[in-house]
Amino acid sequence: xxxxxxxxxxxxxxxxxxxxxxxxxxxxxxxxxxxxxxxxxxxxxxxxxxxxxxxxxxxxxxxxxxxxxxxxxxxxxxxxxxxxxxxxxxxxxxxxxxxxxxxxxxxxxxxxxxxxxxxxxxxxxxxxxxxxxxxxxxxxxxxxxxxxxxxxxxxxxxxxxxxxxxxxxxxxxxxxxxxxxxxxxxxxxxxxxxxxxxxxxxxxxxxxxxxxxxxxxxxxxxxxxxxxxxxxxxxxxxxxxxxxxxxxxxxxxxxxxxxxxxxxxxxxxxxxxxxxxxxxxxxxxxxxxxxxxxxxxxxxxxxxxxxxxxxxxxxxxxxxxxxxxxxxxxxxxxxxxxxxxxxxxxxxxxxxxxxxxxxxxxxxxxxxxxxxxxxxxxxxxxxxxxxxxxxxxxxxxxxxxxxxxxxxxxxxxxxxxxxxxxxxxxxxxxxxxxxxx
Amino acid sequence: xxxxxxxxxxxxxxxxxxxxxxxxxxxxxxxxxxxxxxxxxxxxxxxxxxxxxxxxxxxxxxxxxxxxxxxxxxxxxxxxxxxxxxxxxxxxxxxxxxxxxxxxxxxxxxxxxxxxxxxxxxxxxxxxxxxxxxxxxxxxxxxxxxxxxxxxxxxxxxxxxxxxxxxxxxxxxxxxxxxxxxxxxxxxxxxxxxxxxxxxxxxxxxxxxxxxxxxxxxxxxxxxxxxxxxxxxxxxxxxxxxxxxxxxxxxxxx
Numbered sequence: 001x002x003x004x005x006x007x008x009x010x011x012x013x014x015x016x017x018x019x020x021x022x023x024x025x026x027x028x029x030x031x032x033x034x035x036x037x038x039x040x041x042x043x044x045x046x047x048x049x050x051x052x053x054x055x056x057x058x059x060x061x062x063x064x065x066x067x068x069x070x071x072x073x074x075x076x077x078x079x080x081x082x083x084x085x086x087x088x089x090x091x092x093x094x095x096x097x098x099x100x101x102x103x104x105x106x107x108x109x110x111x112x113x114x115x116x117x118x119x120x121x122x123x124x125x126x127x128x129x130x131x132x133x134x135x136x137x138x139x140x141x142x143x144x145x146x147x148x149x150x151x152x153x154x155x156x157x158x159x160x161x162x163x164x165x166x167x168x169x170x171x172x173x174x175x176x177x178x179x180x181x182x183x184x185x186x187x188x189x190x191x192x193x194x195x196x197x198x199x200x201x202x203x204x205x206x207x208x209x210x211x212x213x214x215x216x217x218x219x220x221x222x223x224x225x226x227x228x229x230x231x232x233x234x235x236x237x238x239x240x241x242x243x244x245x246x247x248x249x250x251x252x253x254x255x256x257x258x259x260x261x262x263x264x265x266x267x268x269x270x271x272x273x274x275x276x277x278x279x280x281x282x283x284x285x286x287x288x289x290x291x292x293x294x295x296x297x298x299x300x301x302x303x304x305x306x307x308x309x310x311x312x313x314x315x316x317x318x319x320x321x322x323x324x325x326x327x328x329x330x331x332x333x334x335x336x337x338x339x340x341x342x343x344x345x346x347x348x349x350x351x352x353x354x355x356x357x358x359x360x361x362x363x364x365x366x367x368x369x370x371x372x373x374x375x376x377x378x379x380x381x382x383x384x385x386x387x388x389x390x391x392x393x394x395x396x397x398x399x400x401x402x403x404x405x406x407x408x409x410x411x412x413x414x415x416x417x418x419x420x421x422x423x424x425x426x427x428x429x430x431x432x433x434x435x436x437x
Numbered sequence: 438x439x440x441x442x443x444x445x446x447x448x449x450x451x452x453x454x455x456x457x458x459x460x461x462x463x464x465x466x467x468x469x470x471x472x473x474x475x476x477x478x479x480x481x482x483x484x485x486x487x488x489x490x491x492x493x494x495x496x497x498x499x500x501x502x503x504x505x506x507x508x509x510x511x512x513x514x515x516x517x518x519x520x521x522x523x524x525x526x527x528x529x530x531x532x533x534x535x536x537x538x539x540x541x542x543x544x545x546x547x548x549x550x551x552x553x554x555x556x557x558x559x560x561x562x563x564x565x566x567x568x569x570x571x572x573x574x575x576x577x578x579x580x581x582x583x584x585x586x587x588x589x590x591x592x593x594x595x596x597x598x599x600x601x602x603x604x605x606x607x608x609x610x611x612x613x614x615x616x617x618x619x620x621x622x623x624x625x626x627x628x629x630x631x632x633x634x635x636x637x638x639x640x641x642x643x644x645x646x647x648x649x650x651x652x653x654x655x656x657x658x659x660x661x662x663x664x665x666x667x668x669x670x671x672x673x674x675x676x677x678x679x680x681x682x683x684x685x686x687x688x689x690x691x
Contacts, residue, residue: 391526391580394486395540396514396547396595405539408580409530 004330006062010148011041013068017152020069029153030125036140036150055329055361056300056343061243061269066185066215068152069378070097073178077437080104083174083207083237088422090203091116093157093173096185100155105286118119119156129160129193137221137249137277145245149187149219156189156218161198163225168232169200170420179239187217191230196225196253202232203423206246208239215243216267222248224256226280231419234272236264237430240297244270252312254280260291261418262318263427265434266297266326276314278340287316290414290427292434295324305347307370314344316394319414320351321407322358333365334355334377338374340370352384352410384410404436439464439501439604439635446486446495453494454480455540460494462604465632469646469671470639472657478639479523481657485637486520489515501603514540515547517603521593521610528580533592536580537562537599539657544600565598569625587618594625605629606637611645623648643675658682 014037021030025368034272045062054157068250075096084092093116094104100118107116115122140147158171175188195199216238224230230250238244244267252258262272276285285305293299294434305314321330330349382405392402408431418424440462447455454477462468472478484491485498497602498505501516508516509604528536541561542552553561562576565657569591589612597605607626611619626649630636638649645652646668654671656664663682664670674682 025516080515192605238681385528388528390488390510390525391522392531392536392540394509394514394522395536396511396544397536397539397598398511398543399509401543402511405531405535406528409528412530 006045007041009065010036010068010151013380014151017068021154024299026070026124026126030067032135033151033153036089036147040144040147040151043142043147045144049119052302052331056196056271056298059309060298061215061245064183064213064215066402068185070099070184070186071180071182073097075104075176075178077104080174080176080341082209083176083205084172085426088170088172088420090172090309091169093171095155095157095173095175095188097177097184097325098155098188100177107396108169109189110167113162115158115160116171117158119219120154120159122158122191122427127158130158130191133191133193133221133223135221137251138219138247143247145211145217146247149189149217152187153189156191158190159192159200159202161200163192163195166198166262167200170203172203172205174205174207175216175218177208177212177214177216177239177242179208179210179242181216183213185215185217190218190220192220192222192230194222194224194228194230197227198225199229199230201420202230203235204233205235205237206244207237208242211239211241213241214239214431216246218244218246220246220248222250222258224250224252226253226257226279227255228253229233229257230259232258232260233418233420233423234260234262236262236270238267238270240266240268240295242267244272244411246271247273248275250274250276252257252276252278252283252285255282256280257284259286259417260288261414262291262301264289264291265430266291266293266299268296269298271302271311272302273302275304275306277311278312281309283312284310285312285314286417287314288414288417290320290411291328292321292431293326293328294325296324297326298328299326300329300331302329302331304335305333305345307336307343307345310340311342312344314345314346317414318349320360320412321354321410322360323352323354325355325357326434327358328360329363330361330379331363331365332377333367333373335367336368336370336373336375341372343370343373343375345373345375351377351381352383353381399434404432407431407435438462438499441499442496442500444496445484445493445498447480447491447493449480449491454491454660455484457496458660458662460655462635462637464603464635466653467630467636467638467649467651469651470637470657471641471643471654471671471674473683474641476657477660478641478657479608482520482523482606482637482639485518485606486510495628511543512547514600515544519597519600519602519605520608521605523608523612525589525593526580526584527584529582531580532577534562534576537596540600556640561599566595568598568628569595570621571595575606586613587615589686590614590622591618591625594622598625598629601629603616604635604637605641606647608639609641610638611640611642620644620648643671646671654684
């Protein structure tokens with residue numbers, strides 16, 4: 001497929017998509033979809049000439065023709081079980097090939113007024129909170145893939161935590177894609193609203209246990225109200241032949257606290273765009289990430305922390321472990337606007353290349369327009385410390401175990417900031433399986 | 438014979454550092470290897486531990502009936518050889534406990550022994566940490582990270598105590614230690630002496646040998662052992678310095 005074909009495909013198939021909505025074509029919401037489609041048709045497919053896509057070649061993705069209606073699939077509970085964390089009390093939402101599955105989900109008791117469910121239900125009910133927030137943070141203009149997601153919005157997770165409510169147990173959302181012969185696209189659309197003084201933990205988990213070819217084009221919008229606390233984890237364990245384009249936009253009000261972890265074992269191609277914006281004073285934000293890629297995988301983390309208001313703190317630490325011919329990109333922008341005095345911003349990106357053929361492009365960007373701020377950034381790309389490895393070997397620890405120990409140690413900075421212990425253990429297990437066979 | 442080094446030549450980046458070393462160490466013995474800076478003391482320790490930057494160009498090393506040069510660094514450790522590093526490495530993110538637990542169990546596995554369970558292992562750590570007066574809180578900290586010079590050296594001897602080697606090589610373990618730390622380290626080492634074990638103390642100064650009394654002292658100069666003797670040789674060196682060795686006196690007095 002050429003560039004125009006890729007766009008044309010989704011424009012032409014929109015009618016098929018509309019038909020698949022059946023009776024769910026609520027007027028007000030469908031207008032949003034149609035507007036998005038027209039924006040999609042007017043936007044260009046990004047190329048290496050676009051600054052934001054300098055190191056990221058999209059052509060391996062758009063050369064495929066993805067069926068816009070995913071095949072029906074059933075998941076046995078055992079497959080879902082593989083992606084659950086031991087010993088964690090949690091609420092569970094399951095989506096199979098993009099569709100919410102009530103029968104596989106499990107919601108324990110929630111505080112009064114808290115809503116955890118599917119976006120399709122919220123659309124059907126013309127939910128006022130949905131109409132108030134949808135598309136306000138992840139705008140369609142200037143982002144082809146967001147416009148595509150908006151036009152084709154059908155389902156996803158919808159969470160509303162009203163003022164002062166606290167959801168104790170994490171909400172674990174599994175997006176499981178089961179691909180056979182047929183290539184398809186799923187476009188989950190998530191909206192998480194934490195109103196003033198509320199608290200919630202959300203785990204967005206993209207998973208597949210096959211090696212099918214599919215494209216996940218996801219958009220997540222998060223609103224963190226005044227003095228609210230949102231802990232967000234995105235976990236990517238996808239098919240090595242799949243493609244993932246994800247965007248997360250976070251709006252932070254006064255004195256809010258948002259933390260994010262992106263943990264990824266990648267796909268064939270993945271691009272994650274995370275933006276958090278301070279809309280009030282006193283906000284705290286943490287964006288941490290860890291990716292582990294091998295073979296011919298490509299992974300791109302694109303983050304932006306927008307200090308629009310004074311007295312906010314941000315902390316960003318991304319780490320990458322690359323094997324074989326894997327290629328990684330980190331592009332972290334920290335914007336400190338003229339009003340954002342007393343900003344504290346820390347950013348760091350470290351990568352380990354375990355082979356001579358692996359490549360990492362790291363691009364930290366600080367743009368500071370205020371004068372009373374404390375900002376730092378740094379990037380390192382290197383190999384495992386040979387001296388440390390010899391030290392471990394000299395204590396009787398073999399090559400593989402020594403390598404695994406040093407990789408665990410490298411990853412630990414990011415993993416230890418995750419608050420959920422069963423999740424930390426799950427991640428340690430992933431690292432062990434990868435490096436300590 | 439626990440260790441026998443025959444005509445050992447070794448070089449790094451094409452420069453020959455060791456130019457024919459012969460040394461025999463029997464179980465139960467403590468040998469001190471002394472010499473001025475640049476004489477090859479640390480190179481000898483590194484070659485014994487299996488550091489890959491050094492190339493052995495000639496000679497043989499036999500350890501406990503095995504050809505040491507054919508063993509990987511980890512197998513040497515599993516066979517009971519231990520090197521206390523001159524500059525212990527900091528490893529952020531790996532706790533002392535984790536390092537030792539992995540090491541002990543890999544060594545036990547190699548020897549066909551069962552792994553220690555968590556309780557047995559903690560008991561072992563507790564007992565051995567007392568030996569070098571190392572606070573328990575060090576155990577959960579990252580290996581050597583933020584340790585003072587003295588703490589790092591104590592940690593080396595603590596690891597030695599836990600791994601219980603047949604042949605321990607202490608590479609300048611005394612450098613940078615104040616007298617109290619030196620006493621603690623020496624005490625720890627002395628408690629680990631035994632009739633089936635041997636220790637090679639590599640040092641520039643005689644000071645440590647007041648506390649760890651050697652059976653034999655060898656003087657290394659310019660890549661060769663130029664003089665060997667009993668513990669009194671160390672005192673002689675302390676008094677006269679290394680110049681008389683450098684000036685060509687190289688008769689062997691044993």
